[in-house]
Amino acid sequence: MARGPELFKLDHVTQRFRLPQGDVTVLNDVSFTAAEGEFIAIVGPSGAGKSTILRLISGLLKPSQGQVIYKGKPLGQTNLEAALVFQNFGLLPWLTVAQNVELGLEPRGLDRAARRKRVATYIAKVGLEGYEEAYPRELSGGMKQRVGLARALAVEPEILLMDEPFSSLDALTSINLRDELIDIWSDRDFPVNTVVMVTHMIEEAIELADRVLVLSSRPGQIAGDLQIDLPRPRDKRDKAFSEYVDKIFSLIA
Amino acid sequence: MTQTGNRAIPRHVRERAQNSALYFALFIGLLALTVGVYRGSLHLVELKAQDVTLADLPSALLLSFLRMLASYLSSLVFAFGLGLMAARTRWGERLIIPLLDTLQSVPVVGFFPAAISFFIGATQGHRLGVEMASVFLIFTSQAWNLAFAVYEATKTLPQDNLDAVTSFGVTGSQKFWRLYAPACVPRLIYNSILSWSNGWYFLVACEIIAVGLIQYHLPGIGSFLSRAAETDQIQLVIWGLVALSSAILSMDFLFWRPLSIWAQRFRQEQSAGGGDELGLTQPEWVHALSDQVRPVGSALRKLLKVLFFPALWVLREILIPLFWDLPVAALLTALDWIGSQIIKPLVTQYEKIVNRAGWTKTAVPAFLGIVLGIGVGLFATRLLVHWLAPPWPTLVRELPAAILLSTLRLIIAMALSLGLTIPLVLWCWDRPRLRQGLTTVAQVGASLPAVALFPLLVLVAVRNLGGGMEIASIALVLTGMLWYPLFNCLGGISTIPADLTEAMRGLGLTRVGLWKKLVLPAMRPALITGAITAWGGGWNALVVSEYVRYRDQTFQVKGIGSLLARSVYELGDNQAITLCIAGMVGWILLINAFFWKPIYRSTVDRYKFEA
Numbered sequence: 001m002a003r004g005p006e007l008f009k010l011d012h013v014t015q016r017f018r019l020p021q022g023d024v025t026v027l028n029d030v031s032f033t034a035a036e037g038e039f040i041a042i043v044g045p046s047g048a049g050k051s052t053i054l055r056l057i058s059g060l061l062k063p064s065q066g067q068v069i070y071k072g073k074p075l076g077q078t079n080l081e082a083a084l085v086f087q088n089f090g091l092l093p094w095l096t097v098a099q100n101v102e103l104g105l106e107p108r109g110l111d112r113a114a115r116r117k118r119v120a121t122y123i124a125k126v127g128l129e130g131y132e133e134a135y136p137r138e139l140s141g142g143m144k145q146r147v148g149l150a151r152a153l154a155v156e157p158e159i160l161l162m163d164e165p166f167s168s169l170d171a172l173t174s175i176n177l178r179d180e181l182i183d184i185w186s187d188r189d190f191p192v193n194t195v196v197m198v199t200h201m202i203e204e205a206i207e208l209a210d211r212v213l214v215l216s217s218r219p220g221q222i223a224g225d226l227q228i229d230l231p232r233p234r235d236k237r238d239k240a241f242s243e244y245v246d247k248i249f250s251l252i253a
Numbered sequence: 254m255t256q257t258g259n260r261a262i263p264r265h266v267r268e269r270a271q272n273s274a275l276y277f278a279l280f281i282g283l284l285a286l287t288v289g290v291y292r293g294s295l296h297l298v299e300l301k302a303q304d305v306t307l308a309d310l311p312s313a314l315l316l317s318f319l320r321m322l323a324s325y326l327s328s329l330v331f332a333f334g335l336g337l338m339a340a341r342t343r344w345g346e347r348l349i350i351p352l353l354d355t356l357q358s359v360p361v362v363g364f365f366p367a368a369i370s371f372f373i374g375a376t377q378g379h380r381l382g383v384e385m386a387s388v389f390l391i392f393t394s395q396a397w398n399l400a401f402a403v404y405e406a407t408k409t410l411p412q413d414n415l416d417a418v419t420s421f422g423v424t425g426s427q428k429f430w431r432l433y434a435p436a437c438v439p440r441l442i443y444n445s446i447l448s449w450s451n452g453w454y455f456l457v458a459c460e461i462i463a464v465g466l467i468q469y470h471l472p473g474i475g476s477f478l479s480r481a482a483e484t485d486q487i488q489l490v491i492w493g494l495v496a497l498s499s500a501i502l503s504m505d506f507l508f509w510r511p512l513s514i515w516a517q518r519f520r521q522e523q524s525a526g527g528g529d530e531l532g533l534t535q536p537e538w539v540h541a542l543s544d545q546v547r548p549v550g551s552a553l554r555k556l557l558k559v560l561f562f563p564a565l566w567v568l569r570e571i572l573i574p575l576f577w578d579l580p581v582a583a584l585l586t587a588l589d590w591i592g593s594q595i596i597k598p599l600v601t602q603y604e605k606i607v608n609r610a611g612w613t614k615t616a617v618p619a620f621l622g623i624v625l626g627i628g629v630g631l632f633a634t635r636l637l638v639h640w641l642a643p644p645w646p647t648l649v650r651e652l653p654a655a656i657l658l659s660t661l662r663l664i665i666a667m668a669l670s671l672g673l674t675i676p677l678v679l680w681c682w683d684r685p686r687l688r689q690g691l692t693t694v695a696q697v698g699a700s701l702p703a704v705a706l707f708p709l710l711v712l713v714a715v716r717n718l719g720g721g722m723e724i725a726s727i728a729l730v731l732t733g734m735l736w737y738p739l740f741n742c743l744g745g746i747s748t749i750p751a752d753l754t755e756a757m758r759g760l761g762l763t764r765v766g767l768w769k770k771l772v773l774p775a776m777r778p779a780l781i782t783g784a785i786t787a788w789g790g791g792w793n794a795l796v797v798s799e800y801v802r803y804r805d806q807t808f809q810v811k812g813i814g815s816l817l818a819r820s821v822y823e824l825g826d827n828q829a830i831t832l833c834i835a836g837m838v839g840w841i842l843l844i845n846a847f848f849w850k851p852i853y854r855s856t857v858d859r860y861k862f863e864a
Contacts, residue, residue: 058420080422090417094435094519103431104421135518155421 004036006072007159007194008057013066015052026052028219029066036158039185039195041205044215044223045252050198052220054161057196058082080108083152087164089144091136097147098123098132104155122150125184142173149177153184153192162197166204178208182232202252206244207234214251224251269574276571305480307492309472314496317460317473320384321452324391328448331396332441336403337433350404357397358841360793360814361458362821363834364393369464383462383469390459394793395448402444406437426577438519442512447740449504450699451790453497454733457702458797465825478705485804490708494701501700505693648829651816652836659799659812660840663791666730670787671780674738675773682746682772683754692743699736703729703797722808726798733794738783745779746772781856785849792841813837 015027026049034040042050055061056068059079068075083104084090091100098119105115123132126146136144145165152160165181166174184190199205205212206228214224226247230240305313339349368386376382410432418432452459456475463469470476474497481489681687710725749771757771795814800807800822809815813833820829 055416060416060420078419078422082420084417084420086413086417088411088413090411090413092414092418092431092435094438095431103418103423106427107422107424137518151417151421 004038007034007036007038008068008070008075009033010053010056011067011069013056013063013068015049015056015061016064025219028221030215030220030222031066032213032222032225034194034196037193039208039210040197040213041209041211042196042198042213042215043200043202043205043248043252044220045217046200047218048215049218049220050200050215051163054084054163054196054198057159058084058161080155081158082161083155083157083159085145085148085152085160085162085165087167089136089148089168091144091147091151093136096133096135097128097139100136100147101151101154103151108155118154122154125153126150126180140173141169142177145169145177149181156191158192159194159196160192162195164198164200167200178204182208186232202245202248203236206230206241206248207236212244212248214248216252224248267579270579273571273575277575280567280571303470303472303480304484305477305486305489307489309477310474310492310496313472313474313477314500316471317456317475318500320388320391320459320473321449321456324388324395324452325445325448327388328392328396328399329441331392332399332403333429333434333437336400336437337407337429339400339404340407349400353397353400354845355838355842356393357789358792358838359393359834360796360817360837361390361394361455362796362817363830364390365462365464365821366827366830368462369467373462373469383471386462386469387459387471387473390462391452391456394451394455394459398444398448398451399441402440403433403437406440407433410436425581426573435519439516442509442516443744446505446509446696447699447737447786450501450696450736453501453700454702455793455797457705463822465821465823467825475702478702479802482705482708483802483804485708487708490705494705497701497705498697501697502693505696648816648820648824648826649832651811652813652832655811655813655816656836656840658810659792659795659814662727662730662799662810662812663734663788663795666727666734666791667784667787669727669731670735670738671784673735674742674780674783677739678742678746678776679768679772681743682749688743688747692740695736695740695743698732699740701732703732703794706732707801707803722810725801725808726810726812729798729801730791730794733798734787734791737787737790738780741779741783741786742776745776749775778856781853785845785853788844788849789841792837 010030010032013027013030014025016023016025026047030049030053042053044050052061056063057070057075057079059068059075059077059082070079070081092103095103101119101123102115105118110118119132123129126149128143128146128150131139131143136147139147145168148165166177169177185193185195197205197208209228212224212226212228213222214226215221216223224247226244228244230238230244234241236242335349335353338345339353340346368389372386372389373382376385414432414436418428423431456473457479458475460471460473460475461469461479462471470480474493478490478493478497481493677691681691707725707729710728754767754771757767762770795812796818797814799812799814800809800818802808809819813836817830817833817837820826820833
């Protein structure tokens with residue numbers, strides 16, 4: 001995918017959290033720029049502040065120091081152009097599948113008819129037709145994450161933020177869902193083409209992303225920024241693939 | 254950042270608010286007209302105690318129910334307001350939770366002076382004012398507990414859910430309806446059952462508002478029971494108790510059980526055994542019956558919708574736009590303006606100064622804090638000195654001994670409650686049907702007012718066994734305490750995972766072994782929570798347990814409850830009331846901080862079932 005103009009950048013961002021035991025610095029002076037159309041994976045050991053970066057881009061958190069610049073402007077409040085997908089799905093148990101998918105549409109001013117149409121489209125896109133009226137507790141893990149994905153895609157965001165989206169799924173389900181994600185992402189009609197994904201699985205990052213950011217452990221700092229130049233679909237048994245794996249391993253260790 | 258400072262009240266909010274204001278004016282006009290017409294009949298000069306007959310019972314029950322309903326609905330609004338504020342803001346948590354803790358330990362008669370001077374004073378003794386005062390008093394036995402429910406439910410909301418809702422741009426009233434309100438439902442239903450029981454229990458005190466010579470007796474089931482007991486009409490007392498129990502039972506079947514089952518869907522899957530599990534199910538015959546009456550049910554629902562339509566319309570068209578959307582929007586605009594026009598320049602200036610001299614960064618806030626602290630402290634001291642200036646009423650000299658005696662009484666009652674609860678729960682833990690029945694018994698038992706039980710107690714215990722008022726007062730306190738550990742433990746054991754029981758049985762544990770290794774440890778958090786609730790309830794119940802009027806005679810034992818009751822009912826002395834409450838609340842908070850809180854913390858963490 002062609003590298004487009006700059007979409008957002010983190011400008012010397014430091015993030016501290018106040019805990020009862022004292023202040024903890026989670027990110028220390030992190031800067032990077034993301035271009036439109038990029039698929040970026042962020043890898044690193046747990047506690048490196050990977051999820052914090054996603055929450056900064058989505059505007060849920062404000063940096064303690066530095067700035068998040070989105071489309072040339074500093075981000076002041078919740079970023080309505082970004083949509084999040086959560087590791088534990090973040091579905092509301094009291095809403096049906098359709099209502100969960102609809103969650104972000106009302107705040108964006110869509111009327112009822114438009115909302116219905118959107119919901120139907122994206123439920124179909126993730127293959128959940130017939131489950132519109134089901135409640136999350138009635139679904140398997142893979143299906144729940146499809147709902148989470150549909151909810152994020154339905155707002156047709158400029159950027160999709162995914163926080164370990166496949167970690168709570170079993171191996172087979174996560175392979176299927178990864179393939180589908182690649183299909184959706186490479187679909188040219190589809191408005192979303194910038195993705196930032198956090199993962200702790202190095203192979204998953206290399207398989208999906210154009211670019212991998214490697215974070216070092218607490219406080220998180222950028223230890224590496226790699227361009228993955230492999231044709232898709234990528235094969236884990238490929239020699240070039242395992243060279244990337246080794247390289248990232250050495251950066252983390 | 255430049256995004257701030259350009260927020261204005263959205264146009265659709267303004268337009269709707271204008272419409273609503275018009276409706277509101279019409280509404281108020283109509284109300285004023287009605288009140289004006291009926292004014293004469295509203296003003297009841299006589300609200301004295303009247304002799305009761307069996308014929309008064311239905312209307313008394315209905316009036317009390319309406320009062321309870323009004324109080325419950327206002328408690329819900331209060332609970333959401335304060336509970337959310339406490340859970341979502343840092344200052345709220347520090348301020349509101351201790352405040353609620355304190356208010357919770359003030360017994361209902363402690364609110365009498367406030368109720369009389371505010372509600373009855375404001376309406377100059379109209380019946381409406383007295384009714385409002387009574388509703389307010391019931392409110393003081395229902396609201397705090399519900400506010401804690403909202404606080405806890407919101408506080409334990411998974412971060413993912415919060416982030417999801419926020420990141421998709423859901424804000425304001427949408428956020429409330431989509432996230433907070435549903436998340437609070439299970440916990441709120443559980444605590445509502447307790448709140449209703451508590452409301453019924455203290456109904457007697459709430460329907461007879463008396464400070465010194467000022468007395469208002471409102472017709473209701475509470476005053477009915479009290480009057481019947483005072484005049485020694487045992488038959489009427491029994492009829493009253495039967496009527497009250499059937500009201501409570503029908504509410505349980507028609508309302509709380511269906512609601513608890515409906516609430517299952519609002520439960521977070523990850524959280525297990527949060528203590529809000531009642532394990533309530535419908536008996537099979539109810540299912541069968543509900544299949545039979547489903548058409549009737551849906552017709553009824555339609556009828557309710559029609560009946561509630563005006564209320565919903567008022568809510569949607571008048572109250573929400575005018576009293577929620579508009580103020581919120583206005584507040585946000587004002588805060589925004591203050592932030593961008595006043596605070597920001599100040600901060601920038603301040604930062605300039607600070608950057609020049611580093612030490613001012615800590616010195617200036619510290620100085621301001623000290624000045625403010627001294628100011629507030631002086632003001633509060635002056636107020637207190639004014640209120641509590643000696644000469645103190647002689648009553649106060651009895652205060653330390655009274656508190657000590659009451660504490661002893663409560664310890665005995667607590668030992669009795671736990672001693673009764675534990676064998677009962679162990680006996681029925683693997684008998685679900687029995688457990689259900691016992692839960693219902695606990696619920697009804699918690700609701701029956703102590704005062705009404707007094708004549709029965711006199712008949713059964715005091716006359717036959719001797720021991721007099723001392724035994725009776727402990728038994729009465731027990732009626733306000735016993736149910737909480739029972740209720741909580743019954744809920745607690747229903748969360749024991751079935752596979753764990755099977756695993757233990759598979760290992761060959763006997764029944765006694767199961768009790769020791771599984772049931773007792775598993776119910777420990779519920780037992781502690783129940784004991785804490787019972788302890789608090791016991792202090793509140795003291796006022797109606799240590800001081801009882803029966804056959805135009807006053808029975809009392811020495812204790813803080815009777816001291817407080819005397820200062821309210823006999824002396825009507827605000828200073829004495831304040832001192833009694835201050836002493837009692839201080840003592841309760843002290844025991845909470847140094848005894849219950851440490852126990853609670855160490856138990857809850859250790860004996861929790863992981864999801």
